[in-house]
Every structure is written in C-alpha cells, then in structure tokens.
Amino acid sequence: xxxxxxxxxxxxxxxxxxxxxxxxxxxxxxxxxxxxxxxxxxxxxxxxxxxxxxxxxxxxxxxxxxxxxxxxxxxxxxxxxxxxxxxxxxxxxxxxxxxxxxxxxxxxxxxxxxxxxxxxxxxxxxxxxxxxxxxxxxxxxxxxxxxxxxxxxxxxxxxxxxxxxxxxxxxxxxxxxxxxxxxxxxxxxxxxxxxxxxxxxxxxxxxxxxxxxxxxxxxxxxxxxxxxxxxxxxxxxxxxxxxxxxxxxxxxxxxxxxxxxxxxxxxxxxxxxxxxxxxxxxxxxxxxxxxxxxxxxxxxxxxxxxxxxxxxxxxxxxxxxxxxxxxxxxxxxxxxxxxxxx
Amino acid sequence: xxxxxxxxxxxxxxxxxxxxxxxxxxxxxxxxxxxxxxxxxxxxxxxxxxxxxxxxxxxxxxxxxxxxxxxxxxxxxxxxxxxxxxxxxxxxxxxxxxxxxxxxxxxxxxxxxxxxxxxxxxxxxxxxxxxxxxxxxxxxxxxxxxxxxxxxxxxxxxxxxxxxxxxxxxxxxxxxxxxxxxxxxxxxxxxxxxxxxxxxxxxxxxxxxxxxxxxxxxxxxxxxxxxxxxxxxxxxxxxxxxxxxxxxxxxxxxxxxxxxxxxxxxxxxxxxxxxxxxxxxxxxxxxxxxxxxxxxxxxxxxxxxxxxxxxxxxxxxxxxxxxxxxxxxxxxxxxxxxxxxxxxxxxxxxxxxxxxxxxxxxxxxxxxxxxxxxxxxxxxxxxxxxxxxxxxxxxxxxxxxxxxxxxxxxxxxxxxxxxxxx
Numbered sequence: 001x002x003x004x005x006x007x008x009x010x011x012x013x014x015x016x017x018x019x020x021x022x023x024x025x026x027x028x029x030x031x032x033x034x035x036x037x038x039x040x041x042x043x044x045x046x047x048x049x050x051x052x053x054x055x056x057x058x059x060x061x062x063x064x065x066x067x068x069x070x071x072x073x074x075x076x077x078x079x080x081x082x083x084x085x086x087x088x089x090x091x092x093x094x095x096x097x098x099x100x101x102x103x104x105x106x107x108x109x110x111x112x113x114x115x116x117x118x119x120x121x122x123x124x125x126x127x128x129x130x131x132x133x134x135x136x137x138x139x140x141x142x143x144x145x146x147x148x149x150x151x152x153x154x155x156x157x158x159x160x161x162x163x164x165x166x167x168x169x170x171x172x173x174x175x176x177x178x179x180x181x182x183x184x185x186x187x188x189x190x191x192x193x194x195x196x197x198x199x200x201x202x203x204x205x206x207x208x209x210x211x212x213x214x215x216x217x218x219x220x221x222x223x224x225x226x227x228x229x230x231x232x233x234x235x236x237x238x239x240x241x242x243x244x245x246x247x248x249x250x251x252x253x254x255x256x257x258x259x260x261x262x263x264x265x266x267x268x269x270x271x272x273x274x275x276x277x278x279x280x281x282x283x284x285x286x287x288x289x290x291x292x293x294x295x296x297x298x299x300x301x302x303x304x305x306x307x308x309x310x311x312x313x314x315x316x317x318x319x320x321x322x323x324x325x326x327x328x329x330x331x332x333x334x335x336x337x338x339x340x341x342x
Numbered sequence: 343x344x345x346x347x348x349x350x351x352x353x354x355x356x357x358x359x360x361x362x363x364x365x366x367x368x369x370x371x372x373x374x375x376x377x378x379x380x381x382x383x384x385x386x387x388x389x390x391x392x393x394x395x396x397x398x399x400x401x402x403x404x405x406x407x408x409x410x411x412x413x414x415x416x417x418x419x420x421x422x423x424x425x426x427x428x429x430x431x432x433x434x435x436x437x438x439x440x441x442x443x444x445x446x447x448x449x450x451x452x453x454x455x456x457x458x459x460x461x462x463x464x465x466x467x468x469x470x471x472x473x474x475x476x477x478x479x480x481x482x483x484x485x486x487x488x489x490x491x492x493x494x495x496x497x498x499x500x501x502x503x504x505x506x507x508x509x510x511x512x513x514x515x516x517x518x519x520x521x522x523x524x525x526x527x528x529x530x531x532x533x534x535x536x537x538x539x540x541x542x543x544x545x546x547x548x549x550x551x552x553x554x555x556x557x558x559x560x561x562x563x564x565x566x567x568x569x570x571x572x573x574x575x576x577x578x579x580x581x582x583x584x585x586x587x588x589x590x591x592x593x594x595x596x597x598x599x600x601x602x603x604x605x606x607x608x609x610x611x612x613x614x615x616x617x618x619x620x621x622x623x624x625x626x627x628x629x630x631x632x633x634x635x636x637x638x639x640x641x642x643x644x645x646x647x648x649x650x651x652x653x654x655x656x657x658x659x660x661x662x663x664x665x666x667x668x669x670x671x672x673x674x675x676x677x678x679x680x681x682x683x684x685x686x687x688x689x690x691x692x693x694x695x696x697x698x699x700x701x702x703x704x705x706x707x708x709x710x711x712x713x714x715x716x717x718x719x720x721x722x723x724x725x726x727x728x729x730x731x732x733x734x735x736x737x738x739x740x741x742x743x744x745x746x747x748x749x750x751x752x753x754x755x756x757x758x759x760x761x762x763x764x
Contacts, residue, residue: 090621103464128714131621233506237465335737340609
C-alpha cells in the first residue's frame with residue numbers, strides 16, 4: 001500500500017488542489033465533514049449547558065433539563081470517535097462513564113452527596129475526582145432519579161451540577177482544541193519518520209474505519225445488547241439512560257452518526273453506498289417502530305422483544321458490510337479497539 | 343521432575359527446528375506457540391496442585407502458618423497462570439473456558455461474610471450478598487438450591503455466574519483468593535485483606551461462623567481449579583483440540599497469536615484492568631484486590647505477550663521452552679518493524695517492572711489508585727501507554743505479514759463469528 005500516498009499527492013498537485021496539497025481526500029472528508037463538526041457541536045452544547053447551570057441549577061428546572069439533553073445528544077453523536085484527543089487525560093471517560101456494570105456511579109454519588117465532599121469547589125480539584133461522579137450519567141441520577149433528589153443539601157447538589165457541567169464543557173473544549181491545533185494535521189499528514197502515530201494514509205484509514213466498527217459494536221453489544229441480555233435473563237435495568245427515557249433516542253442518534261461516517265468512508269463507490277443506505281434505512285425503520293418503547297422495557301416480553309432483536313440484527317448486518325466490504329475496499333484490517341477483552 | 347511435555351511435543355519441535363540462517367516457517371512458529379501454551383498450563387496445573395495440598399493442610403490442621411503457606415502457594419500459582427492469559431483472546435477454546443478459573447471482578451458477598459460497607463443486593467446483581475458459606479439452602483432464579491454439601495458440582499453448576507450475572511464468581515483463582523485473604527478494607531491505604539486463620543478453626547475457636555462450610559468451599563474451589571487446569575493442559579497436548587485447531591490453518595493461527603497479544607495489551611490490561619481502576623480511584627478495581635498482588639498480575643500478563651512474540655518461556659522449574667518465533671517471521675518481512683515491536687515490548691516490561699518494584703518496596707497498587715496521587719498515576723499510566731503503544735505495532739505486524747486476508751477480530755467477535763463471516 002505504501003506507494004499510494006505519494007501517488008495521490010502527485011495527482012492532487014496535477015489537479016491544483018493546493019490548499020490540501022499532500023493530504024488524502026478520504027481523510028480530509030472525514031475530518032472536515034464528520035469529526036470537526038461533531039466535536040464543534042459537542043463543545044458548543046456543553047458550553048451552553050454549563051452557562052444554563054450557572055443561571056439555574058435546580059435539578060427540576062426544565063431549562064436545565066433541556067440544555068443537558070441537547071449536550072447529551074451531541075455526546076452520543078461523538079461516542080464512536082474513541083481515539084486521539086478524546087483519550088488524552090481520559091476525557092471521554094470523564095464525559096461519559098458507561099456502562100457502569102459494577103454500579104460505581106450510584107455508590108460514589110451517594111457518598112459524595114452525603115459527605116458533601118469539597119471536591120466540587122474548584123474545577124481543578126473536580127478534574128481529579130473519580131469518573132464515576134463526573135459526566136452525563138451522574139447528571140442523569142441527579143436530574144431523574146428521585147432517590148437522589150433529597151440526598152445531601154440543595155446547595156451541594158447545585159454546586160455538584162455546576163461542577164459537572166463545567167467539567168464537561170472543559171473536556172469537550174479541550175478535545176476540539178486538540179483536534180484543531182494538532183490532531184487533524186497528524187491525521188492529514190502521516191509520515192514514516194516525523195509522525196509518531198500515523199506512518200501512512202492506510203494507517204489513518206484504519207483508524208477511521210475502526211471508529212465505524214467500534215461504534216457498531218457499542219450499538220449492538222452495549223446500547224442494545226445490554227438490555228436484551230439473554231432470552232432467559234433480559235436486563236431492562238441495563239438499558240442506557242432509561243431513567244431519563246433516552247435509550248432508544250441514543251440508538252437513533254448513533255445510527256445517524258455512523259451512517260454519515262460510513263457514507264464518507266465509501267465515497268466513490270455508489271454501489272456500496274447504496275447497499276449501506278439500504279441497511280441503515282432498515283435499522284432506522286425498526287428503530288422508529290419502537291417509539292412506543294423508548295427504554296426497551298419490552299425486552300422482558302417475548303411478544304415485544306423480537307422487535308429489539310430485529311434492530312440488533314440490523315446493526316449486525318451493517319457490521320458485516322463493514323467487515324466484508326468497507327475494510328477490504330480501504331485495504332485495512334479491523335485492528336484492535338478498547339472494547340476488546342472481557 | 344516429571345516433564346511429559348518435554349518428551350512429547352517439545353522434542354518434535356526441536357527436531358524440526360531450523361538453523362538461524364533460514365527464516366522460520368509459520369508452521370514452526372505455531373508449534374513453538376503451542377508448546378509454550380502447553381508448558382504454561384502444565385506449570386499452572388503443577389502450582390495449583392501445590393496450592394490444593396496447602397489448602398488441605400490448612401483445613402486439616404488450621405493455624406496461622408498453614409494459612410500463610412496456602413497464601414504463598416496461591417501467589418506462586420499466579421506466576422505461570424498470568425503468563426498464559428495471552429492465549430485467551432484469539433483461541434476460542436481458551437476464551438470459552440477461562441471464566442471458570444479467572445473470572446473477575448466478583449461480588450464476593452455471594453460466597454462468604456462481608457463488611458457492612460459492602461451493602462446488599464444491587465440493580466445489577468440480586469445475589470451479591472447471598473453468602474453461601476452461611477446458608478445451606480437458598481433461592482436462585484426462583485429455584486430452591488440445596489447447598490448443605492458444598493461440592494465442586496454446586497460451585498460450577500448452581501453458583502457460578504448465577505442468574506446470568508458475571509460478577510457471581512463462585513470458582514477459580516479469585517474465589518480462592520477471597521477465601522484466603524478476605525476483603526481488603528484498607529481502601530487506597532496500604533494493606534491487603536486480613537482474614538484471620540481462625541476462620542478455618544474447629545469448634546469454639548472458629549471465627550465468623552461456619553468454619554467447616556468455609557473450609558469445604560475452599561477445598562471444592564481448589565479441586566475444581568485443578569480439574570479445570572488438567573482439562574486445558576490436555577487441549578494443548580500433542581493431540582489436543584486447541585493445538586489441532588491452531589495448526590489446521592497457518593494464517594488463522596498466526597492471526598490468533600496476534601489477536602491474543604493485541605487484545606490482552608489494549609482492551610483488557612491497559613483498559614479494563616489498569617486505566618479504569620485509576621480513573622475510578624477504586625481499589626476494588628484491582629485485579630488481585632484481596633491479596634494486593636495486582637502489580638504481579640499486570641507484570642506477568644505483559645511478560646506473556648512478550649513470550650509469545652519472542653518464542654521463549656521460562657518454566658517454573660527454570661527450564662527454557664523456546665523455538666522459531668513470531669519475531670523471526672516479522673524480521674524476515676520487515677526488519678525495522680521487528681526492531682520496533684521488540685523495543686516496545688521491552689519498554690512495556692520496564693514500565694510494568696516499575697509498578698512491580700514500587701509495590702514490592704511498600705507502595706502498593708491500591709495506593710497508586712488514590713485520588714490525586716500523582717506518582718501512582720504516573721506509574722500506572724506509564725504501563726497503560728506502553729501497552730497501547732505496543733498494540734499499534736502489533737497492528738502493523740498484522741499488515742506486514744502476508745496472512746491472506748484473515749481478519750483480526752476483537753474477542754467480542756469470537757462469541758458471534760457469524761456476524762463477521764456471513
């Protein structure tokens with residue numbers, strides 16, 4: 001694969017696309033039309049939420065709830081991009097610690113509230129707190145679980161909501177800044193010697209392809225697979241964000257984000273794009289049909305469960321297209337991701 | 343010492359070994375890998391039998407010395423076993439089996455008494471505080487369970503992963519670890535679990551109740567560990583299924599080797615076991631949380647990855663098992679890449695060695711996880727970053743070797759291969 005990069009560069013010079021001379025068209029497309037807009041929106045929505053929290057920190061405030069929801073939407077749309085700046089200083093984990101299979105968030109949050117832990121007092125200090133009490137899922141307990149409504153004092157709960165929202169905004173801003181300052185360039189200019197992370201365009205393409213397959217794994221195995229459990233042991237309480245009724249919504253948002261990425265990765269192959277569009281359309285239809293069950297409560301009912309399984313199968317079908325068509329068309333292997341392991 | 347392994351497959355490997363001047367063949371590399379797997383599982387079995395004997399001695403004649411001897415045997419048994427974890431991912435037969443012996447983390451209240459701070463049943467696990475040692479009869483998933491006799495069959499049948507919950511760990515190293523050390527209630531302070539030996543004492547000397555049932559549980563778990571290790575060792579023998587599967591397709595076999603190295607390095611050790619615990623500042627996230635042996639677990643996991651690449655393993659009796667290695671294949675394909683990965687594996691061992699050194703000098707792994715402990719964070723993240731970095735080079739090896747389009751899969755995909763190969 002190595003000769004491709006200089007060849008593409010020469011082509012580019014020939015066509016006078018000087019602004020991105022040396023860069024790779026596929027990488028440019030994904031960075032400019034997918035990654036940067038996704039993180040820009042996350043930075044904007046979390047900043048807006050942090051500002052609202054400064055004005056109005058009552059957990060029952062509709063204004064706060066709406067701003068939190070918009071910021072959460074923006075995170076879900078970015079949740080497949082688990083490489084580079086999102087992994088520096090554990091930012092993505094601090095934004096969203098899920099799944100919480102050992103119930104760390106409720107335990108840690110309870111002691112934080114009861115102890116009135118002073119860790120919320122400054123942003124610097126809060127940035128060292130356990131990821132179990134930072135990010136969107138902590139806020140979900142505070143905003144949507146009546147068990148936490150009276151724990152500790154109102155003033156402390158307010159301080160905690162402000163601390164979490166500020167921390168979210170700071171992390172989202174740091175991710176975006178890193179992308180704008182360095183990381184977009186690192187992706188767009190792979191180099192055998194000078195670039196410590198990416199040697200060739202193929203390595204960059206593998207990273208972008210892995211974002212797609214990682215997102216599909218999160219969808220199939222976690223957002224859908226966790227509540228599905230097994231037929232004998234369905235797990236409705238493991239549905240993501242069921243307290244706020246957002247489980248299905250997250251699946252739909254992530255499907256849209258992955259559709260966008262898959263389309264950009266296959267530009268120039270209309271037949272493959274059409275196949276992918278058909279597969280995503282089918283998943284969207286099945287998701288839409290579940291609008292009467294936004295938290296996947298139907299996993300326990302054999303009559304309802306099959307609809308959620310059908311949606312999971314749609315995601316598996318898209319994974320198959322990715323593994324058998326998109327990967328080979330890019331000349332890349334699936335590689336490793338953070339979900340490997342248990 | 344009895345070494346059936348060396349009279350079998352290893353001799354075969356030695357006789358087909360080629361002089362250094364010739365590049366290793368994939369078949370030879372796979373044979374070395376299978377030989378190392380067999381040696382590691384056999385060493386795990388040998389050391390588990392020593393542990394079993396020490397546990398029988400503790401139950402027969404309880405004393406502080408007998409409990410300490412059992413703990414020492416457990417620690418020794420972990421040395422070869424942790425080096426074998428690199429065989430998990432990539433070899434479906436190992437991955438399907440390993441939950442019986444090394445499942446983690448566990449809700450230990452399933453097994454025995456716990457401190458009040460542990461809490462009770464959770465959203466995720468209704469049986470989190472079942473306490474089998476104290477209860478000869480109970481209900482699980484609506485079924486009445488008779489636990490008046492604590493047997494290996496009870497542990498692996500009714501209890502292990504009861505109600506489909508993975509943290510209901512009733513068998514294996516970590517169940518035994520809990521029964522020997524008890525809960526570590528020191529938080530991120532120095533100190534491991536401190537179970538009194540009198541938890542196994544007879545008559546009035548018995549502390550915390552049900553000492554006979556506790557002893558029976560410990561014995562059943564040790565017996566099961568030995569029989570499970572006997573099974574997996576046989577799978578890697580000259581006619582074993584794991585060896586046969588591996589050797590049946592050379593490219594798939596090499597891919598399995600690389601899958602094991604990459605998945606253990608990145609998703610499992612760097613992610614699930616190291617970074618997560620650090621980010622949660624939670625000592626319960628330590629891999630060997632009762633015994634405070636986590637520094638060794640990580641170290642020997644890393645060493646296992648290096649063993650596979652270099653084709654070298656030092657057995658518990660000091661013998662070296664070696665042969666044509668993955669490193670030889672990579673050197674022939676791309677000498678620079680071989681140097682790169684060899685160097686990164688060595689760097690990882692240096693970084694994991696720092697964690698081990700500091701822990702053995704008194705700065706234990708749970709102290710490293712304390713919120714705001716900058717030195718601890720630097721030590722743990724040093725290991726994490728080195729493991730992530732070597733994974734990048736492992737991905738490069740996958741591309742550099744001509745594996746005929748055999749795809750790397752996350753271990754996740756092993757459970758659902760049809761999703762990938764439809």
